[in-house]
Amino acid sequence: MADTRLIQGRYQLLDLIGRGGMGEVWRARDDALGRHVAVKCLKPMGRQHEQSYLRVLRERFRREARVAASLQHRGITVVHDFGESEGVLYLVMELLDGRNLSQLLEDNKQHPLPVPEVIEIAEQVGAALAYTHRQGIVHRDLKPANIVRLGDGTVKICDFGIARLGHDIGFSARLTGTGIAMGTPHYMSPEQIGAGNVDHRSDLYSLGCVLYEIATGAPPFDMDDAWAVLVGHRDTPPRPPRELRPELPEGFERVVLDLLAKDPGDRPEDAADLVRRVAELPPPRAHSALRPPAAGTLPEGRPRPVRAYVRLPEPPRLPGWARDMTTGSKAAGAAPLQPSPDPAAALTGAWTGPGEEGRATPAPTGTPRVAAAERPPPPDVLAELAGRHSEGLRLARLDRWAEAGEVQRALVAERERLLGSDHPDTLASRYEVGFALSRLGRPGDALREFTLTAAGRERTLGPEHPETLAARQETAYVLGQLGRHVEAHQVYVAVLASRERAMGTDHPDTLRCRHNLAFNLSRLGRLEESYGMACEVAAARGRVLGPEHPDTLVTRYEVGYALGQLGRWTEALRTYQDVAAVRARVLGPDDPDTLAARYEAGICLGRLGRSTEALELYRELVEDRTRAQGPAHPDTLRARHGLGVNLGRLGRWEEALAEARDVCAIRARVLGADHPDTLVSRREVAVGLGWLGRWSDALAVYRDVAQARQRVLGADHPDALASRHDEAHCLEQLGRSAEAVELYRQVAALRRTRATRGRQLRGSEPPGRPVS
Known part of the structure; x- marks a missing residue:
């Protein structure tokens, strides 16, 4: 191979870094993408070898390429390319440091x-x-x-x-x-x-x-x-x-x-x-x-x-399946590499590199790489695009998510054409599209946008850049919205490892990721771990940011949620009341966060059987939110939903049904017919119909809700399964036992399939029942 310096007119061979029985490994430069890679070449064979032997070696090499290229896991070497050039078979891989x-x-x-x-x-x-x-x-x-x-x-x-x-x-x-x-x-x-x-x-x-x-x-x-x-x-x-x-x-x-x-x-x-x-x-x-x-096995400094239980002050131990979630390797740079001291070493096991950061990562399948225009757009065009981006952000701050998303989607198309798909401005607009879709109850579409944003930022900014990590963290958030909490957990753990490595354990961004991880643990049914981690993050934020900082209060709020999930409603109520009092003093009584803490206190009162107090709290909250946020604001409607639930608990089902129908109609108009909040209200309509003995009407609503949730979230999402269970219960009440039994059986099978898939993804013990 010494006289073959260029492979396929693209890969410039630089240094021999490994040699084995089947070939050689070279450090090379990919001239097309400007990155360093490892190129494995099938060693040229002399005529003394039988043609059948050479055919087997060549077939084995091609097969290695196909198998390796199909694997996408952080614990497996990435294969970028393979082929044959002038009779030499080659495999292009990431260069490992x-x-x-x-x-x-x-x-x-x-x-x-x-x-x-x-x-x-x-x-x-x-x-x-x-x-x-x-x-x-x-x-x-x-x-x-x-x-x-x-x-x-x-x-x-x-x-x-x-x-x-x-x-x-x-x-x-x-x-x-x-x-x-x-x-x-x-x-x-x-x-x-x-x-x-x-x-x-x-x-x-x-x-x-x-x-x-x-x-x-x-x-x-x-x-x-x-x-x-x-x-x-x-x-x-x-x-x-x-x-x-x-x-x-x-x-x-x-x-x-x-x-x-x-x-x-x-x-x-x-x-x-x-x-x-x-x-x-x-x-x-x-x-x-x-x-x-030995010295030198890790980069200096x-x-x-x-392991996670050592890095953090006595947190719940993270499971082993998540420990391999890191940000991946960095490509080797231009410094010369020494050949392997063992010429018989495995072909892919001997190369090292001193570390030029910013390894290029292939775009997701089906996503074309769009190059920037040869000439940069005029400054006035860029200024006009920036102004439209700011307008989209303003609409988002007003919770006008549909309008904000349309503004940013148009910007993605224009910026991609003028600047390229991986330009930071293009990716900034794509990120905002994902954010809007997430808030509009379209997590599947949001996941696609955040995934593309994260991949583009990793290519242009690097895998551990704060903006890359922010996009990955939003990916985890929408995975949670989709009920894919095991996958969300994996992403959160990986992002947390990157943030701890780059920023330290007490950096605000690190603590924000740990906060999200605690929240997701509760959705996995790992309630004690969630509570313990939330308490730790609240203490760390109090130490770093202060006990009355908004972020500290957000995590104390999460502590209250975890207490509620553990059935410790009295402690949860006290926590929410304390958070609401501090927020009223620091942020003001009409701040959305203050009102949110009061809303959760109402939930605790209802769970404690104090529905009369809860009803009074929600009536006041509806008035306050209507004044501060408007009658059709999602938070106002959420308070009205809570009011209706407690009317039902007090046996006032006609009033409860009327409230649920009114809230459902407004949510459908404002948020969309398939938004999760709208579907919650439609389910509440069915609950009211059932309590009033109108089971045929209730069955029709339950079925509509189940079909919508299956369409939006997937057939095995916990909420979709809960709706199918509601439908079966309704069939039972109508005396249609055979249909009910069959539906119960289908739900149980889907739950088993989901649990099995979760265990396979997690490689750990099964979680508790997901919390909706």
Whole structure:
């Protein structure tokens, strides 16, 4: 490859940084996008090799490209491009700034890694494997040289060169039938050695070998003779790791020995089960490392990544499935890189880079990259666009979200044409479009806009720029609106890690993200964790911003919400009353936040059975909100809704039904017929009809609400399922028991499917019932 300096007229080869049995890895420059990448090239073969052998190698290389390019996970190396140029097959990947686990052990003079790092690596690799196995892909060559730890603590699996698609058995047989060695002896599973059926559990065995080695300093069968190693894997029980390193947690030893079970059926069920078990381990002791980490393994001046329960003052421990959520790697820069000291190292496991930030990320599928015009627009045109943007923001401040969204949507089109899709101004308008859609009850559309904004900002500003993180955080918010709280949790955890790393634990933006994370935990049914985190954020904000700062009061408000979800309504009422009093003094009695705290106090009174007091509070609140915000303002209508609910609790159902119908009509006109608040009011109409014995009328309304929620939120959203449950109850009241039973069965099946998907995404224990 020394005389081939340019690949496909685009990738300029700069330095050889790795060489293995199948080819070479070069640090290269992508001239089209101006970024540094790693290019893996199939080593040229002489005529002495049989054509059938070359065909197998070429097919394996192409297959690696297809498999690797299909994987999109932060724990897996990103593949940008692949192809063939002048007879040379090439694969273009992100250039990793880190060291593979073999190199980390070498740096540490073959001493084992510190226990907290071992557990961290186990969680992150387990999460990445859980993802790949769900895609039907088995790696089949997991080893320390194929696992890279980046400077920011992210762990990535590399080299899917002999991975296989689980369903593609016939094709695998054609590849392996040539007698080419598949796998590395020290990390091969017994079924690989015996040419048995290989599935995802083989990867779990290999991971057990890797964890054994980084935890003890040597693989489980550390012999020079390859045949002796293979026999050890097949026939010999491994020595318990704690005999070699007593300070290893007993639970961790049990996990490793289970991974190393000879029979695949005796291993953990899947990688998600592994991650859950590792996450449940008690915190490792601070003195558990035999040696301090080698100098230079992390960038100078950056705090060493540690687990969430260490970084924060006694917070609830974050689950292991979320620990791999980081902002990803940064591309290597122009400084020269040294070739791997081990020429036989794995092709994708040896490169490092000193760190030019701002790795370009591919645009989402189906999203064209629009280049800026060759000539910048005239200043007066830019000024006119900026003025329209400001007008859109003004409309948003007035809660005129539909108008604000239309202004910004038109600006996106014009700015994209004049400036390019990734220009900060274009992305600013797209962000505001997403914001408007979110407030208009269209979370699915908002998610698309925020996702595009976040991807564009990551390309132009970098993955940890505050504006990139703001867009990602809004993505999490609308995922929560869609009932996709597990995915929202993952995004919040990732953004929080970035904010803590870049800004520190007490920065206001970091605390805002933790506040959102606490809120989302309550939606996952993890109420005690939500309450604990909200209390911590409230204390931190009080310390940093002051006890009467609006942000501090927002989190105290969230503490009240968590108390209510825990059924501690008396404490919740007292918290809301305190917040309302402080807000009235600091912000004024008619400030929307003051009125919001009073509204929540009314909810607490109703829950405590004090509906007469709640009714009086809501009557006053309706008057105050009408005066301050207008009769058709969403918050005014929310207060009227609360008034109607308490009329019903007092048995005044005719009045309650009239109030619900009036509020529903106004909400439909102001917010739209399918807005979540409108649907809540329509459901309240059905409730009133049912209490008045008008079950046929109630059934028609319940069905309308269920269909609308399914259309807007999805069939398995908690609110949609609740509406189907209401419909079934109504059928029961009408004596249509068979239809009711069938509908109950459908709802139960959807809930089970949703719970299963949540566990797969989370890789942890199932959450409690989502709170609507």
